[in-house]
Amino acid sequence: MTCAQLTQGNIGRQLIALSAPLLAGNILQQLYNTVDAVIVGRFVGGAAFGAVGVAGSVMNLFLFLISGGCDGVGALLSQFYGAGDGPSFRRDFFLSGVFGTGASLALTALGLLALNPLLALLHTPESVALYAAGYLEIIFLGFPAAFAYHLSSGVLRSVGSTRAALFFLALSMGVNLGLDLLLVPRLGVEGAALATVLAQTLAAALCVNFLRLRLPELLFRREDMVLDLPLLRRTARFSFVTALHMCNLYIGKLLVQGTVNSLGEDAITAFTAATRIEGFANSFGDSGAAAAAIFIGQNTGAGEEARVRTGFRAGQRLLAGLGLFMSLAMLLGAEPCLRLVLPAGSPDAMVPALGYLRLVACFYLFNFLGSGQAGFFRGRGQVNLPVIGATGHIALRVVLSFLLAPGLGLPAVALATGLGWIGVVTFWSFFTRKDMRALER
Numbered sequence: 001m002t003c004a005q006l007t008q009g010n011i012g013r014q015l016i017a018l019s020a021p022l023l024a025g026n027i028l029q030q031l032y033n034t035v036d037a038v039i040v041g042r043f044v045g046g047a048a049f050g051a052v053g054v055a056g057s058v059m060n061l062f063l064f065l066i067s068g069g070c071d072g073v074g075a076l077l078s079q080f081y082g083a084g085d086g087p088s089f090r091r092d093f094f095l096s097g098v099f100g101t102g103a104s105l106a107l108t109a110l111g112l113l114a115l116n117p118l119l120a121l122l123h124t125p126e127s128v129a130l131y132a133a134g135y136l137e138i139i140f141l142g143f144p145a146a147f148a149y150h151l152s153s154g155v156l157r158s159v160g161s162t163r164a165a166l167f168f169l170a171l172s173m174g175v176n177l178g179l180d181l182l183l184v185p186r187l188g189v190e191g192a193a194l195a196t197v198l199a200q201t202l203a204a205a206l207c208v209n210f211l212r213l214r215l216p217e218l219l220f221r222r223e224d225m226v227l228d229l230p231l232l233r234r235t236a237r238f239s240f241v242t243a244l245h246m247c248n249l250y251i252g253k254l255l256v257q258g259t260v261n262s263l264g265e266d267a268i269t270a271f272t273a274a275t276r277i278e279g280f281a282n283s284f285g286d287s288g289a290a291a292a293a294i295f296i297g298q299n300t301g302a303g304e305e306a307r308v309r310t311g312f313r314a315g316q317r318l319l320a321g322l323g324l325f326m327s328l329a330m331l332l333g334a335e336p337c338l339r340l341v342l343p344a345g346s347p348d349a350m351v352p353a354l355g356y357l358r359l360v361a362c363f364y365l366f367n368f369l370g371s372g373q374a375g376f377f378r379g380r381g382q383v384n385l386p387v388i389g390a391t392g393h394i395a396l397r398v399v400l401s402f403l404l405a406p407g408l409g410l411p412a413v414a415l416a417t418g419l420g421w422i423g424v425v426t427f428w429s430f431f432t433r434k435d436m437r438a439l440e441r
Helices: 011-043 046-082 086-121 126-141 143-158 162-187 189-214 229-261 265-301 305-341 347-361 364-380 384-408 410-440
Strands: none
Touching (some): 046 229, 046 364, 086 229, 126 265, 143 265, 162 189, 229 410, 265 347, 265 364, 384 410
């Protein structure tokens, strides 16, 4: 579990070596999210199960500001590491830690103030809103721990140490699950939220101690603790724009959740179950994006333009194959998967959940290719392009969902999502081709 220098060696093997731990980590995260919701549904009831889905949409709006900002820092750190610029790497780590902690505290305050208005804006039924509010209050208080984990694991990923990040995530997920089983029967949904915060705190502590003991050259020292304003501005731009990209995605999901909530409690339950299953498929695309950003970032920093071109093309071929495979797997396996996730006593939720999953699966190819493109732009430092594309995708998705859902139900949300993916891949393809031609000169 050491650093990986990606500026030389077999590109295909390196992409797979990067992607596999990231994929395993994403699947573990999705597995935990699913089990978390199932435990709540079994011990507390169907309304609480739906509340976890609603709370997830609100929570992710804030958490992806944190994780997106850390992804932006990671992209910049990977360029410094590829260029062999240790002092800039450590100074950036310091600046990100100080200003990111302040930002996470501000998000805690904002989340607590906006909680009830947000649930009302989403047309959340009263029976669901009560559970969702209790869950979210605890999650918001845990934002500083979430930031510490995402930054420290982002540092590990930026130097190619994805296996170490996976190890700590797996350990924290195991602790999280054990705490769920212990706390949910006693505290309800608040117990699930408390388990999440405690597990993230543990993961952050483990990552920081691993850096201190095994990779001390990456930790900032006293001489690195300086207010480097040009570097701070560059880091803030990377972080803000990448966070805005992730936030745009979840603002869209939040608005779509509002449309789903207006369809009633059965639709909320169906959407919660379907998106839990869908998250496993999306893990492949998310892992490809993260691996692309690390590989492209290191080779951009090192000036290895030929490896940038070859790595991007190899990554897109891999993602295309995975997208087609996951489409087939979801079309065949949606129903048995949903039976595992839906709480007992929710037969009316099966049909809309199944319709959503099978339709959205037809568009996974575009989802996965778009993920690879977004990772390419982050690695190259072109962080504005993912935001522009994601904004257009979300706008189309929200408008079509709003217009079509009253007549078609959840399948309308799936159709809107797929058309948004096609649109953003078409848009981004113009810029990736332009950049690849420039690299060939």
